[in-house]
Amino acid sequence: MHIPDGYLGPATSGMFYVVMAPIWAKASKVVKKTLKASQVPLLAIGAAFSFVVMMFNVPIPGGSTGHAVGGVLIAILLGPWAACIAITVALVVQALLFGDGGITAIGANCFNMAFVLPFVGYYVYKAVSHHAPVDSVRRVWAAGIGAYIGINAAALLAGVEFGIQPLLHHTAAGQALYCPYGLNVAVPTMAGEHLLVFGWIEAVVTALVVKYLQKQAPDMIQE
Amino acid sequence: MKITTKLWIGLMVLILLSPLGLILPEHFKAGSAWGEWGADEIQKLVGYVPQGFKKLADLWNAPMPDYAFKGWEEKGLSYLSFAYIVAAIVGIAVIVAVAYFIGKLLSSKGD
Numbered sequence: 172m173h174i175p176d177g178y179l180g181p182a183t184s185g186m187f188y189v190v191m192a193p194i195w196a197k198a199s200k201v202v203k204k205t206l207k208a209s210q211v212p213l214l215a216i217g218a219a220f221s222f223v224v225m226m227f228n229v230p231i232p233g234g235s236t237g238h239a240v241g242g243v244l245i246a247i248l249l250g251p252w253a254a255c256i257a258i259t260v261a262l263v264v265q266a267l268l269f270g271d272g273g274i275t276a277i278g279a280n281c282f283n284m285a286f287v288l289p290f291v292g293y294y295v296y297k298a299v300s301h302h303a304p305v306d307s308v309r310r311v312w313a314a315g316i317g318a319y320i321g322i323n324a325a326a327l328l329a330g331v332e333f334g335i336q337p338l339l340h341h342t343a344a345g346q347a348l349y350c351p352y353g354l355n356v357a358v359p360t361m362a363g364e365h366l367l368v369f370g371w372i373e374a375v376v377t378a379l380v381v382k383y384l385q386k387q388a389p390d391m392i393q394e
Numbered sequence: 395m396k397i398t399t400k401l402w403i404g405l406m407v408l409i410l411l412s413p414l415g416l417i418l419p420e421h422f423k424a425g426s427a428w429g430e431w432g433a434d435e436i437q438k439l440v441g442y443v444p445q446g447f448k449k450l451a452d453l454w455n456a457p458m459p460d461y462a463f464k465g466w467e468e469k470g471l472s473y474l475s476f477a478y479i480v481a482a483i484v485g486i487a488v489i490v491a492v493a494y495f496i497g498k499l500l501s502s503k504g505d
Contacts, residue, residue: 175430177444177451203500211497212398216405218493219486223408226461226482227415230424237427238415256500260492264485270456333429340446348446350429351436360428388397 172237172329172361173225173265174280176273178350180340183332187278194255194286201252210249213391217245218257222264224376225271231368239373240284240325243292243318244380248391254289279332283325292321292377305389315378322373323365330354330361409482413475416461420471458484 206214224241231237246254259281265271272280296317303309334354337347350357384391419425426435433443433451458464461481462474469477 173427173430175451176453177447177449178429180446199500203502206497206501208498208501211494211501213401214497215490215493216398216401218489219405220401220408222485222489223405223412223482226412226478228419228424228427229415230419230422234423234425235428236419236424256496257493260489260496264489264492266454266456268456268458268485268488269461269481270454270459271461273450274454275450329429342445346442347440347444349444349450350447351440351442351444352429357429364428384397387400391397 172240172280172284172326173262173272174276174329174332175270176275178273178333178336179276179279180336180349181275182339183336184273184275184279187276187282187332189278191278191281191286194282195259198252198255198259201250202256205250206253210253213249214253214257217249217254218260221245221258222261225261225265229368229372231364235364237364237369239369239376240288240322241373241376242284242288243296243314243321243373244377246289246293246321247296247314247317247377247381248384251289251293254293255285258285258289279329283328283332287328288321288325290321291324292317295320305392306385310385310392311378311382314381315374318377319370319374323362323370326361326365326369327358330358333357333361405486409479409486412482413478416475416478417471461485 221241225238228236228238240258242254242258245257262272262280262285263277266274266277296313299313299316300310331354333350333352334357336350337353340348342348381392431439433448436447437443458481462477466473466477
């Protein structure tokens with residue numbers, strides 16, 4: 172889901188920087204109010220966890236690969252705004268040091284994976300767990316379901332961002348200038364891969380860690 | 395043991411296991427993720443390289459492209475796995491430093 176440089180036209184990549192700026196500002200504001208000094212290590216661990224989870228590429232039939240993001244887990248433990256910051260740090264380092272995800276696409280990639288993913292996942296988790304006791308099985312399911320829906324929302328968006336490029340930018344002869352695949356290919360592929368494979372990985376990883384923390388550190392799972 | 399200590403250990407285990415994310419796709423002959431192809435792959439897939447793509451694709455010169463050392467593209471899987479682990483360590487070191495810096499900057503004092 173890391174959109175590289177050259178796949179999005181300037182209009183799309185520029186727009187997502189503009190959209191992300193106030194989100195990043197709001198995230199800093201909220202985190203400033205809510206993050207305790209004792210939670211700083213957890214913010215760092217969360218960002219590092221997301222980074223390393225994304226290195227576990229999983230092959231799927233058809234010769235493609237993908238991975239989980241781990242972002243919904245951070246949102247469950249630290250709240251969606253802190254998760255936004257943690258995942259943003261991971262994504263920026265991936266782009267700058269490892270060329271994973273484009274420099275021009277940082278806004279779009281952060282919108283998908285650092286904003287939509289943790290927020291959708293977090294609110295689904297909250298709705299499904301619905302004040303269930305911290306040690307309940309329901310919370311484990313809620314975490315898994317939140318993770319599954321969160322990553323799929325992000326993948327769907329990435330598909331749309333890829334898919335609108337041929338509509339926005341093409342030569343007179345009809346050749347695409349950026350991503351060559353339209354909505355009819357990009358959306359079913361991105362959504363399908365994550366619905367069938369990567370969403371389940373995200374769900375299982377998130378649910379298992381929440382189950383582990385219920386026993387080891389129940390105070391980390393509060394909301 | 396403190397829970398954060400356990401989580402740090404978990405992270406280290408993930409770092410050591412990370413080459414699985416390289417070896418498994420290689421074993422099943424899987425290529426790039428969808429939408430993350432280079433110019434050659436796009437040429438093969440759609441028969442041309444989009445003009446805008448050509449201009450932007452190489453905009454950034456990452457110091458460790460694809461979680462490997464520059465010039466190691468043709469090396470064997472064991473070398474690449476080693477590079478992958480080094481990349482994971484470097485990436486996590488930078489991320490932890492940045493996250494701590496931001497966290498200290500933003501977090502409230504007290505507990």
